[in-house]
Amino acid sequence: MKFLINGELIDKSDHFDVINPYNGELVDTVPIGYRSDADDAIESANNARRALNDLSAKEVSIKLFDACEELERESEDIAKLIVAEAGKPYKQAIVELQRSVETLQFAAEEAKRIYGESVPIDATGSVDARFFAFTKKVPLGVVGAITPFNYPVNLALHKIAPAIAAKNTVVMKPSMEAPLAALRLAEIINNHFPDGVINSVTGYGSEVGDAMVVSTGINKISFTGSVATGLFISSRSGMKKLTLELGGNDPLVVLEDADVEKAVSAATSGAFLFSGQVCIGVKRIILDNKIADEFIDLFAKEASKLKMGNPMDESTDIGPVINESAAIHIETAVNSAIEDGAELILGGNRKDCFYEPTILDNVNMTMDLVANETFGPVAPIIRVDGLDEAIKVANDTQYGLQAGVFTESIRSALRCANEIDAGSVLINKESTFRTDAMPFGGFKSSGMGKEGIKYAVEDMCKTKLIAFNCK
Structure with missing residues (x-):
């Protein structure tokens, strides 16, 4: 061409x-x-x-x-x-x-x-x-x-x-x-x-x-x-x-009063769309400890249903990442997080340009996996106690593109909308949501x-x- x-x-x-x-x-x-x-x-x-x-x-x-x-x-x-x-x-x-x-x-x-x-x-x-x-x-x-x-x-x-x-x-x-x-x-x-x-x-x-x-x-x-x-x-x-x-390091915040099933569906589509190679993809899942175990069990079941394979097959959900160098970078970030104490829940394997949909629990913000933008099909889970800590962790990044928050409380929703430092805060929707008419652009880096x-x-x-x- x-x-x-x-x-x-x-x-x-x-x-x-x-x-x-x-x-x-x-x-x-x-x-x-x-x-x-x-x-x-x-x-x-x-x-x-x-x-x-x-x-x-x-x-x-x-x-x-x-x-x-x-x-x-x-x-x-x-x-x-x-x-x-x-x-x-x-x-x-x-x-x-x-x-x-x-x-x-x-x-x-x-x-x-x-x-x-x-x-x-x-x-x-x-x-x-x-x-x-x-x-x-x-x-x-x-x-x-x-x-x-x-x-x-x-x-x-x-x-x-x-x-x-x-x-x-x-x-x-x-x-x-x-x-x-x-x-x-x-x-x-x-x-x-x-x-x-x-x-x-x-x-x-x-x-x-x-x-x-x-x-x-x-x-x-x-x-x-x-x-x-x-x-x-x-x-x-x-x-x-x-x-x-x-780009972004977009959080999905799931509070204790959230509709967990809807939040799991949002996390599955948000973290793994185009193998995670989306600037507004869900890069960090911030879970209130009171619902974390329930969320993780459902999330692992849903993510395990994703089909990885030939991207021309209309049933395929997960294709390769853009090149093998990118896949190796993802693999390195995941392995480093595991060495530092993260728990592998699902996935974690690479073959050539493919990297499996991966879920990690007990991640913290000192790990490179979430300190920087990992452009891959990885869902790192950070556990928090309550709304204040959730907002603090959501803001603990150089990025501020979009954020998703799941809660049934209007008070919690408004606090997140006002206090999370991002160009868009979406209530009961994953950060990956975008329509082409809406204003789109982030804060900070x-x-x-x-x-x-x-x-x-x-x-x-x-x-x-x-x-x-x-x-």
């Missing part, structure tokens, strides 16, 4: 192999781009700004709807591509495509809802009512989208779609671990817009990504990835606007800025004041 600059598919002499993590087979190759290619893409995006801005809001909306229809027609094929390159189970990949179609629909609708406002500048008393002003929202210019492997289409669209809705052109660098579906997405959008509105370049972050971050031809970077990379981007980006989605189409569109505009002196 090739990358896209100014409406043309570009190949290079050097290529990167995209390997299926399930069977180790070659899926496809992508060209390895360099700084000069990133510069060409940025120039193309800047040259296309006029053509995009000459379109009316209605025309932009119609074109986004047209791209949405094409994406929907190709959903099954693109879902299979995600399965092949990322190992995501097909039934989860097709849900990603369904959400992606909705994301484009939201963007198409939002393209016609970009409003300014009147400004009562006579409120100061220094001018009279014949001097009036209003604001206008104008596009930033060019948005650089640096996207991850775990939701290669949906998370790319959360950057691309609001950017174009606000009449910004785009340069996208997909993850080299799963670039194919994102590249196909760029081609689909390009089919409906002037050449150069959407550009894509594959290459290494140190080359292509850094060229985008430092370029004066890009006005905003929207990035999803690691804290280390996010910090590096913020140190190199100069005066650009930034949206950084940097989980990043800065908000995604969610309406909120992203706002951040992809700048405000211009226009004043008239009518004396």
Whole structure:
């Protein structure tokens, strides 16, 4: 597959192999781009700004709807591509495509809802009512989208779609671990817009990504990835606007009065979705000691029902993680926790890129497994005594993306909602819940800025004041 600059598919002499993590087979190759290619893409995006801005809001909306229809027609094929390159189970990949179609629909609708406002500048008393002003929202210019492997289409669209809705052109660098579906997405959008509105370049972050971050031809970077990379981007980006989605260490708090069966169901889906490779996945389960034993018994029974195997099989729940290096990292973190006193309840075994759904009891926050984000199908259980300790443990992390709380007490729910330091606190729902219209973004090291189409569109505009002196 090739990358896209100014409406043309570009190949290079050097290529990167995209390997299926399930069977180790070659899926496809992508060209390895360099700084000069990133510069060409940025120039193309800047040259296309006029053509995009000459379109009316209605025309932009119609074109986004047209791209949405094409994406929907190709959903099954693109879902299979995600399965092949990322190992995501097909039934989860097709849900990603369904959400992606909705994301484009939201963007198409939002393209016609970009409003300014009147400004009562006579409120100061220094001018009279014949001097009036209003604001206008104008596009930033060019948005650089640096996207991850775990939701290669949906998370790319959360950057691309609001950017174009606000009449910004785009340069996208997909993850080299799963670039194919994102590249196909760029081609689909390009089919409906002037050449150069959407550009894509594959290459290494140190080359292509850094060229985008430092370029004066890009006005905003929207990035999803690691804290280390996010910090590096913020140190190199100069005066650009930034949206950084940097992952989480999300807790599921289950208090003594919770509906245990519902909490177990939430923990099973939240901890093991896409083999735990989800930034808002349940990374820590904080259980009140009074219900811990009951919860763990039910949880182990439910998790043991999950089917691990070929991700193309529609009955498969657990596929491989993205590569063997990732699987070894998970294995090391689990084994270290066990050596430090954690009790293995379920799983704990690795084979190649597969890691079994794993439950650990008696985990504490000094263990690397929960002190840092473990991106795998692991459910660490931390026992607490009461609400105060549960909130304290939930906040004992550098991250603050989302949190789930199970309780039947409105008082406990409100305390958790107010005191847990996270971008979203979900009551009687796991942290893994997200709809594509809601504001999404965390606190602390989980990043800065908000995604969610309406909120992203706002951040992809700048405000211009226009004043008239009518004396």
